[in-house]
Amino acid sequence: MMFDLTDKTALVCGGAGHLGLPVSMKLAEQGANVVIADCNEEAARQGREKVSSEIPEPQTSWYKMDVADEASIVDTVGEVAGQFGGIDIMVNLAAAATPKTVEEFEPEDFGKTLNVNIAGFFTLARESAGYMEGGGSIILYSSMYGRVAPDPRIYEPPMKPNPIDYGVGKAGIDQMVRYLAVHWAPENIRVNGICPGPFPNVNKPAYKKDPGMQAFIKRLEDKVPMGRVGGREETAGAVVFFASEEASFITGQVLAIDGGWTCW
Amino acid sequence: MNVMKLFSLENKVAVVTGGAGKYGACIAEGLAEAGAKVVIASRNLDNCREKAQEFKSAGLDAVAGRVDIADENSLIQLRETIKKEHGGTDILINNAVARPGGDDMSDTEMWAKAMRINAVGLYTCTRVFAEEMEDRNAGNIVNISSMYGMVAQYPPMYEGTGLAPSKTGIYAFHKAGMINFTRFLAATYAPANIRVNCISPGGFHGKEGTHSEKFLENYNRRVPLGRMAYEDDIKGAVVYLASEASAYVTGHNLVVDGGYTIW
Numbered sequence: 001m002m003f004d005l006t007d008k009t010a011l012v013c014g015g016a017g018h019l020g021l022p023v024s025m026k027l028a029e030q031g032a033n034v035v036i037a038d039c040n041e042e043a044a045r046q047g048r049e050k051v052s053s054e055i056p057e058p059q060t061s062w063y064k065m066d067v068a069d070e071a072s073i074v075d076t077v078g079e080v081a082g083q084f085g086g087i088d089i090m091v092n093l094a095a096a097a098t099p100k101t102v103e104e105f106e107p108e109d110f111g112k113t114l115n116v117n118i119a120g121f122f123t124l125a126r127e128s129a130g131y132m133e134g135g136g137s138i139i140l141y142s143s144m145y146g147r148v149a150p151d152p153r154i155y156e157p158p159m160k161p162n163p164i165d166y167g168v169g170k171a172g173i174d175q176m177v178r179y180l181a182v183h184w185a186p187e188n189i190r191v192n193g194i195c196p197g198p199f200p201n202v203n204k205p206a207y208k209k210d211p212g213m214q215a216f217i218k219r220l221e222d223k224v225p226m227g228r229v230g231g232r233e234e235t236a237g238a239v240v241f242f243a244s245e246e247a248s249f250i251t252g253q254v255l256a257i258d259g260g261w262t263c264w
Numbered sequence: 265m266n267v268m269k270l271f272s273l274e275n276k277v278a279v280v281t282g283g284a285g286k287y288g289a290c291i292a293e294g295l296a297e298a299g300a301k302v303v304i305a306s307r308n309l310d311n312c313r314e315k316a317q318e319f320k321s322a323g324l325d326a327v328a329g330r331v332d333i334a335d336e337n338s339l340i341q342l343r344e345t346i347k348k349e350h351g352g353t354d355i356l357i358n359n360a361v362a363r364p365g366g367d368d369m370s371d372t373e374m375w376a377k378a379m380r381i382n383a384v385g386l387y388t389c390t391r392v393f394a395e396e397m398e399d400r401n402a403g404n405i406v407n408i409s410s411m412y413g414m415v416a417q418y419p420p421m422y423e424g425t426g427l428a429p430s431k432t433g434i435y436a437f438h439k440a441g442m443i444n445f446t447r448f449l450a451a452t453y454a455p456a457n458i459r460v461n462c463i464s465p466g467g468f469h470g471k472e473g474t475h476s477e478k479f480l481e482n483y484n485r486r487v488p489l490g491r492m493a494y495e496d497d498i499k500g501a502v503v504y505l506a507s508e509a510s511a512y513v514t515g516h517n518l519v520v521d522g523g524y525t526i527w
Binding site for chain 2: 001002003026029030178181182185186188197225226227230231233234236237238240241244245246247248249250251252253255256257258259260262263264
């Protein structure tokens, strides 16, 4: 069967989130054991419960893990590998941002957020690769804002444009994908990226009730050739693809799932 | 939707131009394995029939169709035949490519011939099938480009192989053009619910003995994953882009090159 992940173990960091939960579900549907790691303990536990209640077949587990904390990453990855006898797939959907304009931004702010967006991604990838005996697939979440700058006109005050530490971190992820892909190619560990476009969580009460947020979504939609924002399940197929043998010759690539945002 | 349904091409009709060729046959096979009825189309109907028969013997759904990309009437005829016999074309794979050459042709003649097929033909083929897709407000187009549409050939690769690098750059020109033409088409046809994406594969390994030991040694050294592309390497990418699994992906160039272009 194409795209089969039976007997594989997938660690999904941020696997209970808006984009992360559908990823965890689809990996499990394909037969992978799924471990949800999240800094929000309650979210991780509930996400795991949702996956295991809908897809009882593969094993599931959850861990509280803080991507900003090296020790937390090292401990969690070690425990996951111990529990499942190794790791085959690691997906990292984490991100951090300081909601400030360029004028408000303090240089020190980079310390905190890039500790997640860059250092945390690196540590989690390296620790996971250490348990990928015989090969594996690492999938890092980048963003369209790692490739193109936010158009300030979309963000009417009091909104602020998507902040700089988010975008530079995600641009860094694109290059981290290429660098690590080359570094681990001899071990047959593939490293690829997902570059989502606009995926606002439209089910949040803040979006549903606030006419300002509705107008914001309309402005996002106007920037997309396909004329709509992305649905939360629409990145999961790419993760399954990259994780599977069907992508066995693909490494160092970042796949844009953005309705065409970056193509015109 | 269940993820296997997302990748399924059941009840879809896919046309693969150049479908009997080395990459084309792999693409057609992948689409058929995912459930599509594939129309293997090229100028040589006998080759297409032979390939379709081979697929049918393996339990896949395949038919042959004659088409000359340089001839608009033959494109319209293929489209109408498919419409009549199979209900219409859901997926178009622009895979056919001309690499004209030979001692009897000047560089200019080669360029002119390639333009007629790889540029004018690509445009005409896309427009002919997109017209029908527009009418149905649904469609999916995948263009098969190449890593040589992104980076230049590496002439030292040919040292000691008895082969020579291209003198004309025809292939580089057309494949690079195809990548940005993909973005243009994606933006143009998005309102008609037609997605357009591109795949840029690396060099194809082919059957054992296709390339000399020396060439493989030179080539593989340039590739992080250390090898040329095998027959199955393009299947997953084409099925992903042709299916609902990529419902929000348009205008993308998906590179399947073992990392050739990333370092």
